[in-house]
Amino acid sequence: MPLVSMKEILKDAAEKKYAVGCYNTVNLEMARGVVEAAEEEKSPVILCHAEVHFKYTSLERIAPIMLEEAKTSKVPVAVLLDHGKSFSAVIKAMHYGFNAVMYDGSSLSYEDNLKNTAEIVKIARELNVSVEAELGHVARPKSAGADGDEDDSIIDDKSLYTDPFQAEEFVLKTGVDALAIAFGTAHGVYLKKPLLDFQRLSAIRKAVDVPLVMHGGSGLADKDFSNSIMRGICKINYYTGMAQKSAQGIRDKLNSSKDMFFYHNILVWSIQEIKKDVQNTMRLFGSSNRI
Numbered sequence: 691m692p693l694v695s696m697k698e699i700l701k702d703a704a705e706k707k708y709a710v711g712c713y714n715t716v717n718l719e720m721a722r723g724v725v726e727a728a729e730e731e732k733s734p735v736i737l738c739h740a741e742v743h744f745k746y747t748s749l750e751r752i753a754p755i756m757l758e759e760a761k762t763s764k765v766p767v768a769v770l771l772d773h774g775k776s777f778s779a780v781i782k783a784m785h786y787g788f789n790a791v792m793y794d795g796s797s798l799s800y801e802d803n804l805k806n807t808a809e810i811v812k813i814a815r816e817l818n819v820s821v822e823a824e825l826g827h828v829a830r831p832k833s834a835g836a837d838g839d840e841d842d843s844i845i846d847d848k849s850l851y852t853d854p855f856q857a858e859e860f861v862l863k864t865g866v867d868a869l870a871i872a873f874g875t876a877h878g879v880y881l882k883k884p885l886l887d888f889q890r891l892s893a894i895r896k897a898v899d900v901p902l903v904m905h906g907g908s909g910l911a912d913k914d915f916s917n918s919i920m921r922g923i924c925k926i927n928y929y930t931g932m933a934q935k936s937a938q939g940i941r942d943k944l945n946s947s948k949d950m951f952f953y954h955n956i957l958v959w960s961i962q963e964i965k966k967d968v969q970n971t972m973r974l975f976g977s978s979n980r981i
């Protein structure tokens with residue numbers, strides 16, 4: 691199947707009230723595991739690579755791998771640059787063939803975020819690339835294991851939550867295809883039990899007509915996911931949980947293995963562990979059996 695537009699993938703999810711998982715894949719085994727899971731679950735999927743992960747794998751090295759996985763997959767796959775903070779990363783991702791980019795201007799002033807996002811949308815339109823932006827700010831605390839550099843106290847800062855009125859203007863003026871919003875989730879491992887502001891989510895849903903995106907999808911209760919999806923979330927970014935569970939699975943296999951083992955065993959285990967966890971999330975997000 692050729693690469694499918696993220697806008698189209700999310701349109702179906704929004705109409706039918708389910709969410710599509712967006713999974714960070716920093717190497718071939720992760721990309722393989724995610725796509726195998728999607729094929730087995732008959733689920734659309736979004737593969738992504740985050741700018742914060744460029745230190746593990748550069749965009750130019752991982753792009754051909756992700757795109758090949760998408761193009762040879764039996765299910766719809768979009769390939770997205772996740773949290774592109776620099777203009778350079780966003781333009782390079784389009785150049786390497788990603789069909790979606792997330793421009794993250796959430797650390798800038800509202801005016802600068804709006805101006806930069808609008809500029810990127812203008813370029814992306816010409817190339818049929820879908821654009822996600824972030825309004826408000828989903829925290830990335832230092833101690834949460836998600837390459838964060840923000841003070842841990844940021845998780846209590848409700849002033850960073852998305853304002854529904856601002857969201858309406860932002861979507862109108864930028865023309866984005868999807869909007870990541872802040873309503874109580876955080877990147878990485880939750881440092882304390884998250885309390886999601888569902889009323890805010892519903893108010894944002896009423897104010898804008900583009901698909902809404904949840905970041906910080908690792909460690910929420912199942913009912914938080916279903917409630918969020920019911921209220922309009924149709925893309926969920928998920929990485930930390932998958933990265934932790936698959937690493938633990940590999941560690942268990944290494945510890946319990948009595949046979950001789952080799953490096954290639956780890957590659958195979960990696961794919962299996964990623965696949966298992968991704969399949970679970972697809973069932974949880976309701977994207978299974980949609981193809």
Ligand SMILES: [Zn+2]
Nearest residue numbers: 877905906927
């Ligand atoms: Zn994120």
